[in-house]
Amino acid sequence: MSVTRDDVLRIAQLAELDVDEDTLPALAEQMSRILDYVAQLSAVPASEALRPYVPGPDAIRFRPDEVSPWPLATAPEEFAPAFKDGFFVVPKLGQFDDPAPADL
């Protein structure tokens, strides 16, 4: 399995990752080595019926269906631009109107 420079660029795009032009050749070489190494998995005959194994509970456990909100780690007054008497303070609705053409 040989990974090319273009393969690395395509994968990097999928991963939303900038890759330096200078590091491309080394990266392609290292990825080829890693993928060659893990390719030995295909040497073992695995029945298609073999179910993948994941440890942990067999099914998702449900919590009792009760409303019990955990307190916020950060209080609203700490992250709101303005907060008063338990409410978020926002600009008056009228102020959201489109600005008059003269203002532009």
Place this chain on the structure above:
Amino acid sequence: MSDGKAVADHLIKAKRLNALLTPPKELRKSLQAQAAAARPTGVLYGMPVAVKDNICTLEFTTTCGSRILEGYRSPYEATVVAKLKAAGALIAGKTNCDEFAMGSSTEHSAYGRVFHPLDKARVPGGSSGGSAALVGAGAVPAALGSDTGGSVRQPASFCGVVGIKPTYGRVSRYGLVAFGSSLDQIGVFGRSVHDAARVLSVISGRDPRDATCEDRDSLRLPTVPESLQGFVIGLPREYFPPELDPAVRRACDRAVRLMKELGAAVREVSLPHTPYAVPAYYVIAPAEASSNLARFDGVRYGPRFDGAADLRGLYRSTRGQGFGPEVRRRILVGTYVLSSGYYDAYYRRAQQMRALIAQDFRNVFDRGVDLLFTPTTPTPAFKAGEKLADPVAMYVSDIFTVTANLAGLPAISVPIGRAKGLPIGGQLIGQAFLEDEMLEAAYAVERVVPATDEA
């Protein structure tokens, strides 16, 4: 023990190891405040426990050893940290680690490498190398790490301390920054089996905030056994290959002889799919990492590397500059094996191999074997820089530890001797949720095996 300043000063003496990421001034201030507030009735009252930097704390920043989280302060704390504090323990700063726990040498931290406590030319192991080095240097009696492929047991072995990876689901992972979600477990380092077991007992148990944490009570501490009468211990032949370091083999042979003298029945067993464990691991772990690390994009956490024309440019430049080379490599490999056309050949195949590896263990345990004994690592601590150029050589050093993660089993590394002064670890792998049995045997090994004698 509850003098916060004394605890901090003792820790700061180990500064040369580069094991602690918390600045001395901040550490002193926090430990004094924590000591004043600690509950005197707690079972860990006054015990300093250092915490790996991928576990969220309110007291200190949580950077995962990465630039992308530089200065990040979590708005909540991990369940394990809350449990330690409730038991009276002091959170003794954050420890350096391989970036996002990816590595086996703690050379992949954005904040510099960690030094081995006995030989500064060598690595302490990884990825929880900072925690292991601090316990190894005697700076703290215990520390937390995380173990995705051996990241607690391997550094414990290298640094001559005890390291436990609990059963998958034994300890809550709420507040652990996810790397490989089907493999990660929070683990414990201790100077002794007892120190590690005490901490494990406190942090284990159910947590409604983690759906993968089993609905079980916290672990009860076993008593130290008089003998190993009634224990059947398996030696998997795949873990003792001809190329095993001779000193590691001698140390294991000696430990086995001493376990037999304590009354254990020892038999050779086979886990035939072991050679495929590392390849399967290096498909599954990067695949999960590429997904888990997608959240670090410069929008919600940590610094933003700006100057991009649009949003995707912002993601790409932040991730490109924020992640180090090993993390970038693993994200790319993970993205590759999950991409269309390769999924069946790599990811599905690796998951099937995982099923075969788990079945190997079940077969052995079903035939009356209680525990398995193996070397923790193929060699003692290697030299810094030795494996940096070749990622595959670094990966292969995880050969004896990744299987327990793939199968979700508990395992412990206990010091069993030295090779030219460097510690050697022996690993006991137990059955799921039978940590008490595993710890009993570990107590016995610790009691009879001369941990600091040359093998």
